[in-house]
Amino acid sequence: MISKLRAGFGRLFRPVAQFLLDHGISPDAVTIVGALGAVVAALWLYPTGHLVAAGIVIGIxxxxxxxxxxxxxxxxxxGPWGAFLDSTLDRVVDGAIFLGMTVWFVRHADPSVAMWGTVAALACLAIGGVVPYARAKAESLGYDANVGIAERGERLVVSLTAAGLVGLGLPQVVLVVVLYLLAAASAVTVVQRMAAVRRQTRAEAATAEVAGPAASAEPDEGA
Structure with missing residues (x-):
């Protein structure tokens, strides 16, 4: 769903993109500046308790x-360089977001939810890093693992929105529950991607087994 919205934003940003290109600004520069800005916002605004501002700035x-x-x-x-740079910096931004939330729980959350929230944020940080790795590793081996219920876009929207709503006055436990659900969804996504690759490797092995006897049954032209 988020990927479809991203395509729509791409069309919307076309005039802005052309303007930047006309003024000598490269796509790589936009990638780097956007990522660094999001990292600074996550590691500054969340730890200082500005949950709403963090969600708005990072979202933009x-x-x-x-x-x-x-x-x-x-x-x-x-090309491959742009894809590599974008994917790598995405991981850095994701890590900064959940690290910033972790610090917020430690510094600002009520004692009754601080520990649970810290664990939830760290779980999202750890498991969320495995989700893109599973896809990238599968693709490097020639398989397709573009499946799952919690891709990056969905994880960002859910976590930023929940934190922002808590900043607007919802109980802090809402963010804790959402982060645990997000960690669980990320774990399910990892399993889904592993299962997808497993099916593909089994199908590949079955095809090889069928092709093997068929090849051996062909007559030897030199006989």
Whole structure:
């Protein structure tokens, strides 16, 4: 769902992307500035208790994913380096967000939820890092693992929105519950991607077994 919205944002940002390109700004520069801005916001605004501001700033900056992609397509610069840079910095931003939330729980949350919230945020940080790794590793081996109920876009929207609503006055336990559910959904996504690759490897092995006897049954042309 989020990926479809990103495509829509890409079309919306086309004039902005062309303007930046016309003024000598590269897609890589937009990627780096957006990621660094999101990291600074996450590690500053969350620890200082500005949950709403953090969600707004990070949400706006993460839209640079759509902007830099549009710029790369317009400039005909789509390639492996841009994909690698974007994916790597996404992991850095994700880590900063959940680390910032962890510090918020330690510094600002009520004692009754601080420990549970800290564990939930760290679980999202740890398991959330495995989700993209599973897909990247599968693709490096020639398999498709683009499945799952909790991709990056969904994880960001849910976590930023829940934190922002707590900042607006909802009970802090809401964020704790949401983060635990998010960690569970991330774990399910990892399992789904493992299962997808397992099915593909089994199908590959079955095809090889069928092809093996068939090949051995062919007559020897030299006989």
């Amino acid at each position: 900056l993460t839209l640079s994913d759509a902007l830099d992609g549009t710029m790369a397509r317009l400039a005909n610069r789509v």
